[in-house]
Amino acid sequence: MLTRLAIRINATLERYFPEQRLFLKSDHGTHFLRLRPATQAVAVTVGALGLAWTIVATALIMMQTIGAGSSREQAQRQGEMFEHRLTLMSADRDDRAAEALRAQDRFNFALEQVSSMQEMLLASEDRRRELETGIDVVQNTLRRTIKERDEARAEVDRLTLALNQEAGGATEMGRMRDIVATLEYLTGTLARTARERDAKEDDAEASRALLIAAENDRRALELRHDAIFARLEEAVTVSVEPLEKMFQAAGMDPDDLISTVRKGYSGQGGPLTPISASSMGGALTPEEIRANAILKSMEEMDLYRIAAFKAPFALPVTSNAVRWTSSFGRRNDPLGAGSRMHEGTDIAGPYGTPIYATADGVVIHAGWQSGYGRLIKIQHAFGVETRYAHLSQIRVEVGQKVSRGDRIGDMGNSGRSTGTHLHYEVRIGGTAVNPMNFIKAARNVF
Template identity: 55%
Template sequence: MTGRFVHRINVALERYLPEQRLFLRSEQATRFVRISPLAQMVGFAGSAAMVAWAMIATALILMDGVGASSLRELAKREQALYQTWLDDVTAERDAYALEVRAAQDRFNVAMAEVSKMQSELLASEERRRELETGIGVIQSTLRKTLSERDRLRETAAELEARLDGATPETTDGLHRADMEATLAFLSDALNLAVTERETMAADASAAYELAEALAYEHELLRERNDRIFSSLEEALSVSIAPLDKMFRSAGLSTDDLIDKVRRGYSGTGGPLTAVAVSSKGNAEASAEELRAQAVLSRLDDINLYRIAAEKLPFAQPLRSAYRFTSPFGMRRHPTSGTYRMHEGVDFASGHGTPIYATADGIVEKAGWVSGYGRMIRIRHEFGLETRYAHLSSIRVKVGQRVSRGDRIGDMGNSGRSTGTHLHYEVRVDGKPVNPMTYIKAARNVF
């Protein structure tokens, strides 16, 4: 049955592929091999299949080479873009640091000016009080002199009337010479009183002019203080605004955060002391003193912001060029193939790339953890912790206190990992959150 079927195929193909004979000669005899149409078709099909396979394989190899070249070029472009961004961020950070230092210098100069002006203001207030006291004494003396002058005038008028109307019979022993002497004495006293009154009036006028000059000087000092305080308040607002925006972008309440830092750092002392209180004896502080205390309070807020920023993971764990390979959230597991929650972010770079702490804290774990490989867990304040996994080496110990920017390990491929990378996590009260929220929030500040 099979031979008949093969014969039919050969007959059908013989029209297109006639039977061929291959002769093989030797010294003893001549032999030939028949190549049937079916065998020819099988040979042609096999040859075509081999050629097609070779063409496909060559195309695949070429496509893979082109794709790898494109990936390398893309990686180089991404690395160049990242380096450019890193240079820009570094320049912005340096510029911000210069602005902060300049603002601090301006504040120190302004505080020195405020202290100097406050001393001058207190001295002018004391001089004004002394002048007011002197003017009061002069006015009292002048009123007393005017009263005495009026009394003397009345006495002189009475004596003149008695002298004019007196006769030898009615004088009762009063001698006219004595009365004239008394009248001359009263006239001299009256003239002296008038002279003293004019002198006191001139002194009072000079005192009023001096008081007006002191009041004008006081107004100039007040306007100068207002300009200085306005500059300080504006500089503080400009300094606090990016820090406040950074914390709010990370989803943090700045009021609660600053209160926690203030409770944890409640010691007093140092340069942040209140401006000297006026010696006028008043219980209430002046407007300038209240504004100075408000400026000092804002400076204290900046210091609290700085402490909070160092305690929270706003920094990046890598300073070298890297490739962002996996985000936070649900993803397909690279080894099992199932969809699982990825509780951190992955950064790929060269083997041994330095890993840095992103905030101040205490090392709670530094060793091998199933799945994580070599892993470091750091506990920070405010209920936060960070994890650094798949490391090739660990450079810290359990219980060690680290600061932001300290080198804690090297990138590797330990644990369940498909290649060299860093798995970085941030947890708040034990719950994982997206680390990029903190990193992106700090890009315009650090």
Template identity: 55%
Template sequence: MKSRLIHKLHVALEKRFPEKRLFLRSDTETRFIRLKPETQLVAWTGGVVVVSWTIIATAILLMDSIGAGNFRAQAQRDQATYEDRLNVLSVERDTRAAEAVAAQQRFSSALDQISLMQSELLRSEDRRRELETGLEVIQANLRTTMTARRAAEDQIAALEAALAGDGTAPGGFAQSGDAAGTVDLLADALAETAAERDKIASDAEFALSHAAEMELELRLLQERNDQIFRQLEEAFTVSVEPLDNMFRAAGMNPDNVLGEIRRGYSGTGGPLTPLQFSTRGGDIDPDAARANGILGSMDRLNLYRIAAERIPFDMPVTSGFRFTSGFGMRWGRMHNGTDFAAPIGTPIVAPADGVVTFAGWSSGYGRLIKVQHAFGIETRYAHLNRMRVDVGQRVSRGDRIGDIGNSGRSTGPHLHYEIRVGGRPVNPMIYIRAGQDVF
């Protein structure tokens, strides 16, 4: 059975691959090699396998080459798109920075104008009080004059009645020995009384006209004061509310911030000496209350200015940079700051007033600077090329503290910027965005 099956298979192969002989001739003899159907099948199968493998391998290589080219092209396109986006963000950041500078200049100009308006308001209030005092004096003189006038008129009436009755002067007037002397004496008394009456009437008329002028001037002055009050109140509403929102956006309670700043200047002679509006011993009138409210807003604005200089609302890098990594998870690890990519040597500035607590090498951070600010806030600046401050040194907002570098565990020149509150890292963009919304 088995030999029969092999015979049938051999017959079938002979139909496809008939037996062939390969002759090899030399000078002395001739030999041949017999190629059986089975041998031809094996050779044909091997050739097919080799050709198929060559075609498949070539196709795979071509597909890999095409795929790699597409991937590189896609990566280049993504990189170009990313760089375009970064350029747009850089332009937008520069625009925001310019707007912040312009807003800060407008803010300073508004403060100067408010100071001038405050001085004018105080002068106007002093003038108003002087006018009120003068008006009271004039009204007192007028009442005295009117009383004297009525007394003179009563005396004249008494004299006229005495002359019309029996021709004798009442007691209090000297009498002469004859009627002519009495008449002359009465005539002189009447003339003097009439002159005094006319003078009193003239003085009263002058006092009335002058009082009317002073009342008009006082009313105009009050209207001017009311206009100044409204302008000041509107200016402080526009200036203080964005600052309240800025501190709240940074997760800080404005009242607590102002309270701590005020406690820092509790001594006399400091920049936050309480502002008072003198009422000169009298009751506080509505204008004085409004003035005190405005001065309180000025005190609040001044406290906000001091607090803003002590909290890192500003940018640590102001020119020639782009954002590369933000706060959050990155490559399976927590990234506790924001990265600013820029050429080596780009200046790094302090975003707020503070004291340098560390300046040296720190493992993966490379050259590291730590600055302690108010309210338990600490900022860190890592991978520096150069440090320009020492431990214990006080820095002010805008002071240059170092240069961007590539030290430590870094893949390229950049600044790793951190903000920590009570030792806990927070997103620096919270403070930066809060400051950009105002400044």
């Protein structure tokens, strides 16, 4: 039955694949190899399948190659975009720093003007007091002169009455001579007194004019002081408000920061010492109260500057050849352990990329820790701690003091990691917070 089936199949395929004979000639004779239609059909089918498989495999390889090229181009575009953003952030930081320097220069210049204006105001106040004292002296002298004139007139009247009532001893001629001499003396005294009175009145009028001029100068000086104070207050406000917003955006209370920094930097002295009341026990003037408020704002600005360097307002990686791969928050575990909390942010880059401290602090851990691999922990002020994990090399020791920008290690792939990157954490009071809050807040100032 199988033979008949084979014969039918060969007969059917005979139209498409005629029987072929392959002759092989050798020294011992001639032989031939017969290729039946079924054998030819099987060979053609196998060849077609092989060709189809080759075409499909080639197409798959080409698709994978094209896909890999697209992924590389996309990664390159993302890298270029990240480099562009970093360039913009750096330029913005430089502009902010330059603006802060210019504001500081304007503030120093305005402070010098305030000092000069205050000296001029004190000198004007001294001249005003001297003029007031001179006017009082002139008025007292004028009163005393008028009183002496009245007393002289009363004495003339008394002498005249006494001469008229005098009797005996003196002759009429003697009485007349005495009267004439007395009148001449009194007339000279009255004329001299009148001249002195006129001179005192002229001096008093000149003193009044000087007093009016001094009062006008004082008012003009007050207006200039008011304009300078307004510029100073504006400059201080422009400098302090961005710092307050930066700390608030990072989730830190500015009042607590100022209080903490002031405890560690409580010394006073120099030109920023607050203005105190005078030794005469008088109250502070409005200008002095206003100046004290500006000095207080300047002190707060300086304390904010100190706090900014003690808090992690900087990037741990400055290289342009990096990219942000994972942010803070819940995510699917890259090693397939389900959904879990990611307490930092990941920055991928070349192996050995330098890692820098983001603020001043003290190293409290520098070694291997399960999951983190090679890990560095730095304790900063205000209860802030930063962590740098998966390092390839650690360049600091426990107890070492570091400053912002100091190189502390190199990027690696140690610990529980799927590739070369830095795991960067910020903790406040032991609780992990989003590091991007600090990085984004610092863009408005640095």
